[in-house]
Amino acid sequence: MNFEPPKLRIPLCRPSMGGNESAYLEQCVRDNWVSSAGPFVERFERDIAAYLGVDHAVALVNGTAALHLALIVAGVRPGDAVVTSTLTFVATANAIRHAGAWPIFVDADLETWQIDAARTAEFLVDRCERHGNDWIDSGSGRRIGAVLPVHILGHPADLDPILEAARELGVPVIEDATESLGGRYKGQPAGALGDAACLSFNGNKLITCGGGGMLVTNRADWARLARHLSTQAKLPGVELIHDEVGFNYRLTNIQAAVGCAQLETIDERLAAKRRIASFYRELCAERPELVFMPEASWAESACWMSTVLVNTEHDGRNRHTVMACLADQGIETRPLWQPLHLSPAHRGCGFLGGEVASELHQKAVCLPSSCDLREEDFARLRSAIFAGLDDVPGPG
Ligand SMILES: Cc1ncc(COP(=O)(O)O)c(C=O)c1O
Incomplete structure (x- = not known):
């Protein structure tokens, strides 16, 4: 039997409440606006659009649904290819497959850990051929439906080379900005630069609705179509007539109420994330085996998830042993995703x-x-990480 008191857990990335969430939720219950229509849904869309400086925002059930709809409204068709990051959460690629398209994965770039922008641009310009209005990947024969760069861990991808090449071909660019709300690329908000972008508000994100997502775009026609498809493609009026095969993808007023309250505190959240990143960056400066994630000179990372490389195989120590040691101390960590091409x-x-x-x-x-x-x-965290690197039991 173990009579030691349980160590307090430090979770990887938990939600934090404490603003107007309860008050807004009470308002939903009191006024009986609990489902997929209501004042908070509209306000959340307005507030997110204003925060990013985009014209339209469509509130959806989650980020995966937002990516799926973004691909559809951008004109991606079954059998198309969509060029995307290999180092991302699986939902990015799943959304492409839900649209009936096929990912072409691009490696990461060592300097940013983001999609290799030069390689993406080179592929579009040198390895795709024009057939009428379409551009075809000469390797697979598939039409290029869209480019879907992902801003991972809060840091923006290097968008300019991708946007320039895609615009030359007339191929839409959809940003997967689910991890980068609050980040900036050359002074512009991540999520405001492509033809559309997708956000996630799941429990571990900078702001959460419990679950939720948003499609943002300056294209009024895309926003209109996304909103229509997200509500089962029902035509206006009392008759139940649907002009397309739609989806039940709309966010509820209850979720949006939480999102509105969370967005009110986004600046404090970003400041907290930057403080956490500075702590780990300083800690890494003390240990040559640790490398903190990069921040490009043109980027302002949202620092959503601080990540380090454990650059050692010395004495059998590596990232697995460090993670195991931290787990013993009640500290939750996780690896990066298996690259999706594998x-x-x-x-x-x-x-x-x-x-x-x-x-x-x-x-x-x-x-x-x-x-x-x-x-x-x-x-x-400091003593547990050092203990993990030195392979000695941590304190307490
Ligand atoms: C990079 C990336 N893409 C897509 C998603 C999907 O978002 P959601 O979990 O809201 O469906 C997530 C979040 O989990 C993500 O991190």
């Missing part, structure tokens, strides 16, 4: 690149990054 779920898709994403996957550890980390948590 995923059994997406076997057989195209891949452009080498080993960068795989190397990052082998060495990276995502560290606790909840906005409400306290000074005593930082102290615990």
